[in-house]
Amino acid sequence: xxxxxxxxxxHHVTRVEGHGNIYVNVRKGIIEKCEWxxxxxxxxxxxxxxxxxxxxxxxxxSRICGICSIGHALASLKATEAALGIKISDQxxxxxxxxxxxxxxxxxxxxxxxxxxxxxxxxxxVVPLASTNLPEVKTVLRxxxxxxxxxxxxxxxxxxxxxxxxxxxxxxxxxxxxNALRKKLQESIPDLQSIAKLFKSLAGKFPxxxxxxxxxxxxxxxxxxxxxxxxxxxxxxxxxxxxxxxxAKEYVVPRSTAKWAKHARESYxxxxxxxxxxxxxxxxxxxxxTAEMFDLLPMCYNPFMNNIAQLVExxxxxxxxxxxxxxxxxxxxxxxxxxxxxxxxxxAGSGVGAVEVPRGILFHDYAYNVxxxxxxxxxxxxxxxxxANIELDMKALLxxxxxxxxxxxxxxxxxxxxxxxxxxxxxxxxxxxNFL
Amino acid sequence: xxxxxxxxxxxxxxGDQLQxxxxxxxxxxxxxxxxxxxxxxxxxxHSDNYDIAFIEGSCTRLQDEDRLKQIRKNxxxxxxxxxxxTIGGINSLRNYKDLESVKKTVYGENAKLxxxxxxxxxxxxxPVDAYVHGCPIDRDDFLHVVKSxxxxxxxxxxxxxxxxxxxxxxxxxxxxxxxxxxxPVTRAGCNSCCVNEGTVCWGCRGLVDNPNENAHKxxxxxxxxxxxxxxxxxxxxxxxxxxxR
Numbered sequence: 001x002x003x004x005x006x007x008x009x010x011h012h013v014t015r016v017e018g019h020g021n022i023y024v025n026v027r028k029g030i031i032e033k034c035e036w037x038x039x040x041x042x043x044x045x046x047x048x049x050x051x052x053x054x055x056x057x058x059x060x061x062s063r064i065c066g067i068c069s070i071g072h073a074l075a076s077l078k079a080t081e082a083a084l085g086i087k088i089s090d091q092x093x094x095x096x097x098x099x100x101x102x103x104x105x106x107x108x109x110x111x112x113x114x115x116x117x118x119x120x121x122x123x124x125x126v127v128p129l130a131s132t133n134l135p136e137v138k139t140v141l142r143x144x145x146x147x148x149x150x151x152x153x154x155x156x157x158x159x160x161x162x163x164x165x166x167x168x169x170x171x172x173x174x175x176x177x178x179n180a181l182r183k184k185l186q187e188s189i190p191d192l193q194s195i196a197k198l199f200k201s202l203a204g205k206f207p208x209x210x211x212x213x214x215x216x217x218x219x220x221x222x223x224x225x226x227x228x229x230x231x232x233x234x235x236x237x238x239x240x241x242x243x244x245x246x247x248a249k250e251y252v253v254p255r256s257t258a259k260w261a262k263h264a265r266e267s268y269x270x271x272x273x274x275x276x277x278x279x280x281x282x283x284x285x286x287x288x289x290t291a292e293m294f295d296l297l298p299m300c301y302n303p304f305m306n307n308i309a310q311l312v313e314x315x316x317x318x319x320x321x322x323x324x325x326x327x328x329x330x331x332x333x334x335x336x337x338x339x340x341x342x343x344x345x346x347x348a349g350s351g352v353g354a355v356e357v358p359r360g361i362l363f364h365d366y367a368y369n370v371x372x373x374x375x376x377x378x379x380x381x382x383x384x385x386x387x388a389n390i391e392l393d394m395k396a397l398l399x400x401x402x403x404x405x406x407x408x409x410x411x412x413x414x415x416x417x418x419x420x421x422x423x424x425x426x427x428x429x430x431x432x433x434n435f436l
Numbered sequence: 437x438x439x440x441x442x443x444x445x446x447x448x449x450x451g452d453q454l455q456x457x458x459x460x461x462x463x464x465x466x467x468x469x470x471x472x473x474x475x476x477x478x479x480x481x482h483s484d485n486y487d488i489a490f491i492e493g494s495c496t497r498l499q500d501e502d503r504l505k506q507i508r509k510n511x512x513x514x515x516x517x518x519x520x521x522t523i524g525g526i527n528s529l530r531n532y533k534d535l536e537s538v539k540k541t542v543y544g545e546n547a548k549l550x551x552x553x554x555x556x557x558x559x560x561x562x563p564v565d566a567y568v569h570g571c572p573i574d575r576d577d578f579l580h581v582v583k584s585x586x587x588x589x590x591x592x593x594x595x596x597x598x599x600x601x602x603x604x605x606x607x608x609x610x611x612x613x614x615x616x617x618x619x620p621v622t623r624a625g626c627n628s629c630c631v632n633e634g635t636v637c638w639g640c641r642g643l644v645d646n647p648n649e650n651a652h653k654x655x656x657x658x659x660x661x662x663x664x665x666x667x668x669x670x671x672x673x674x675x676x677x678x679x680x681r
Contacts, residue, residue, distance in 0.1 A: 014480045042552055043447055043496070047538040048529040056672065059638060063526045066451020066572060110457060114478050125479030127472060130464055141460045148458055156633035158458050159451040159572040163633050170634030252546040259543075339613050339634045 004029060006406050013417050015115040015125070020422060022413050024398065034398050036391040036417070038258040046377045054080050054346065054372040055166060061364065061379065062160050067110075067423055069160045070103040070151065071357025072364070074227070075379075079364040080166050082351025084372070086344055091334055092168040094324050095154055097227050099164065100355065101317040101324075102150035104226065106158070107358035108272070108310040109147060111421045112199070113140030116307050119415050120202040136198060139191045143314070146184045150321065153177055167342025175333045182325045185318050189286070192315055196290050199311060203294060206304035206419075207412060211396045213301065213389055214264050215274035216247055218356050224282035224316055225275070226356040232278050234299065235264040241354035244363045248380045253387075260387045261380070267388035270360025271420065272309035273300060284323075287316035303393050304419045310358075346372035359383055359423050383422045390420055439586065442474035442486040444507055446500055447527055447555065448493030451572040452518035453477050456490075459575050466579070469586060488513045488585060491564075494520040494527040494555040501561050508562040513585060516558045517578065519571035519673060523642035526571065527555035528675025556676050566591045570626055571640035571673070577625065594624040597644045598637045602628035610636040611659045618669050620655055621647040639673040 008024035023035040045064050049057055058076040062069040074096060081088065088096070114126045117140075121129060130137050148158045153173045156162030163169045173181075218229035219238060230238045231247050239246070250259040262268065276283070276291065277298040283291065291297065291312045296305055350367035360382030367376040393416055401409055443453055457478065459466065473483040489511035495504060508514055519525030530538050531554040539552065558564050568581050584591045594600075598619035602609075605628050610617035619628065619637035623644040630637055656666055670678055 012476055014476045014482075015478055019476075042539075042543075043527060044530050044538045044541070044552075047533060047541040048526070050533075050541070052529075052672075060526060060529070060672070063449050063451075063571065066449040066454045069449070069451060110454075114457065118480070124481045125475075127467060127479060130467060137464075138461075141464075144458075145460050148460075157572075157629070159454055162630050162635055165635065252543055254546065339608060339610075341613065341615070 004402070006409075008406070008410050008413070010410060010414060013414055015118065015418060020417065022394070022417065024409075024413070026402065029402065031395075031398055031402075034391075034395050035255065036387060036394060037253075038256040038387070046379060049366075049374050049377045052374050054084060054344075054368055054374070057366060057374060057377075058164060058166070064379065064381070065423055066159050067107055068103060068357040068359065068362075070099050070155055070164070071355055071362055072379075073161050073164050074100060075353040075355040075357070075362045075364040076366075077164060077166055078353025078355065079351045079366045080353075080368075082353060083349040083366055083368050084166070084344060084347060084351075085349065086167045086342070088168055089334070091172075091328065091331065093227075094328050095169060095172060096164070098150060098321055098324050099154040099161065100226050100357075101321045102147050102154060104358050105147035105314050105317045106144060106151060107421075108314045109140060109143050109195075111358075112195070112307060112311060112314075113137070113144070115418055115421070119411065119418065120199075120205045136194075139194055143188050143191050143195070146188045149184060150181055153181055165342065167344055168340065169336070170340050171338070172333075172336060172340075175329060178325050178328060178333070182322055185322050185325075188318055192290075192318065196293060196311060196315075199308065200293060203308065206302070206307070207397070207401075207415075208302070209304065209393075209397050209400065210301040211303075211393055213392075214268035215277045215299075216263065216268050216270050216385070217274040217278040217361055218354060219278050220282070224279045224284075224320070229354075229356075231354065231361070233263060233268070234277065241363070242352045244352060244354060244365070244380065248363065248385055250380060250384065256387065258381075258387060259384050261385045262388055267392045268385065269303065269389045270382045270385045271306055272313050272358075273303065273306040274360060275356060276300070276309040276312060283312065284316045284319035286319055287312050290315045303389075303416060306419045306421070310421070346370075350376070357382060359421055360385060381423075383420070386420050386422065390417060390422070438469065438471045439488060440473045440483070440486040441470045441488045441490065442472070442483075442507075442511070443477070443490045444474070444492070444503075445477070446491065446493030446504075446521070446558075447496040448518060448520040448525070450477060450492065452492045452521075452568075455572050455575050456578065459579070462575070462579060466582065470582075484510050486511055488515065490515045490517050491521050491558050492518050494524050494557060495561050496527060496555045497551050497553060499551060504558065504561045513565045514558070514562065515566045515568060515581065515585070516564045517568040518573050519569065519640045519642070520555075521558045522567045522569050523673065524555050524557045524560075524676030525640070525673060528673075528679070529671060531555060531675045531679055532671060554676075554679070560676070567593055569593060569623060569641040574626065574629075595645045596624050597647070598622045598624045598626065598628050598631075598641075600624055601626070602631050602637075605632055607631045611655060616661065616665060616669050618672075620652050621670075639670065643670075643674050643677045
């Protein structure tokens with residue numbers, strides 16, 4: 001190893017959602033500083049919702065993040081429904097699962113195609129790929145379109161859902177629309193196979209790095225847990241969602257507007273890789289084939305493989321969505337009145353909603369008074385749960401790559417951060433690499 | 437030469453930039469017409485040499501004002517996209533609360549570490565040339581504004597309320613259905629999309645110019661609602677506009 005001195009200051013890591021920074025400084029081969037920090041403007045949602053009524057919370061908290069607005073809305077609805085004792089029908093449950101699949105597909109494919117692929121192809125963004133690799137870009141866009149059409153069909157639109165409400169849906173798709181969607185989903189399978197082949201040909205560019213850590217994700221005996229399940233830790237086992245505070249222990253780091261979290265050890269990881277490690281047996285058949293193509297088997301401790309876990313999940317979401325539509329069809333779609341407004345008896349109570357959103361496990365926890373006015377709220381965001389793990393990965397990875405040219409070190413650290421697909425708007429209720 | 441465009445974001449959810457990504461095939465067409473020189477969410481490259489700046493998000497802290505002023509200096513045209521940038525948006529809900537206690541609620545004893553003030557739209561800091569309203573913005577609306585700018589035309593936003601579009605769409609009035617709707621005083625241009633989806637207008641495009649307050653009071657009286665009910669609902673998106681009035 002050369003005893004080199006350099007500073008890395010990636011102020012605002014690009015191709016991530018939000019503002020985060022990487023600060024590294026190395027003197028004569030000695031790492032003096034290796035930090036991950038968040039500079040996104042704080043937004044104070046937990047304070048903003050105090051005093052607002054129960055039927056507004058999902059609308060407000062959806063605005064925590066444009067990328068995972070459906071996931072936030074669903075976690076919010078589950079918390080409100082748990083607090084007020086509201087039940088939803090099996091049909092609505094299936095439609096909500098479709099909505100969640102739609103967002104997972106959309107977010108993952110956008111991340112893989114727009115944000116990760118440029119690193120693997122050695123360019124700065126997807127823009128040059130639109131001229132050099134137009135067919136591949138168009139394949140990615142087709143899958144993205146299908147995912148967005150699924151959002152529109154279940155939620156009313158692609159960002160900030162309109163149809164989701166406590167107790168059900170204000171409007172539901174028709175069986176004809178669902179059939180058309182199923183056809184589109186089936187058509188996206190060959191597209192996903194070619195995307196998988198493309199990533200397979202480039203996967204050698206992901207560093208062979210690993211660091212043992214704890215994984216936390218929802219777990220469900222009957223399915224690959226996304227909408228519902230118990231909290232599962234690879235270190236300590238399972239517990240009901242209501243005990244989330246004993247898992248996600250948040251703390252404030254002065255250099256970061258986003259909170260950090262830890263559980264059994266100094267850090268843990270949430271997201272697609274954590275889910276895959278937790279729920280591998282419940283993946284759909286084609287999703288498992290995709291995972292096997294990349295030798296991605298539990299327990300995988302390489303954070304760069306989170307990208308591939310996302311790809312596997314897209315395949316799973318397509319297959320599982322087809323299954324859900326089949327079930328909806330078999331059960332016979334029950335109509336509902338236009339401008340449906342489920343009957344809700346307001347009462348005091350508190351409740352927790354846990355949902356797996358694209359970047360990992362998300363918790364919303366609310367308390368309501370007798371009038372159904374929110375008196376307390378806590379939201380624990382996936383990216384916040386990953387911050388500590390990102391920094392510890394950086395600290396473990398950096399010594400292994402110190403002999404590389406500075407540009408390559410910088411890119412590798414950025415790729416590490418991007419592998420987590422951090423969503424920093426969310427986490428401040430943050431990305432940048434700064435070599436100081 | 438193709439006009440150079442740049443995207444910037446402040447306090448917001450980045451859902452409006454996502455809507456731009458969601459243009460998909462249309463985005464490829466758009467990329468044939470403009471050169472994107474800065475878009476942190478999707479590209480590594482950055483340049484301060486641009487003609488049109490699209491800004492998402494509210495200004496919520498003093499330190500961001502300098503960044504906004506620099507963008508204004510660099511750009512010929514500044515476009516605010518999305519409610520947080522055009523009217524302050526949902527961020528301004530916190531403007532009704534004591535900021536110190538808000539910070540304490542979220543960050544506890546460490547609240548003093550984080551600088552923040554009342555959330556405000558971009559035009560509270562710098563002049564804005566065009567607006568794409570909505571939470572989130574509508575993709576076609578965005579394209580329309582971009583096309584107008586590229587053709588050197590002035591962009592116009594409706595000066596009538598959402599009710600006008602909603603009636604045309606033959607929706608059953610939300611008040612008739614026993615719900616509270618902010619449509620009577622909200623700027624149109626969304627084609628009453630939320631009511632079409634079976635819910636109510638939440639007010640995301642902001643207070644319409646010269647809202648007909650008397651007519652709105654009549655609606656409230658007719659349905660047994662109070663001004664307090666209305667103010668509660670206005671706070672969701674009109675926070676900055678209301679506190680300024």
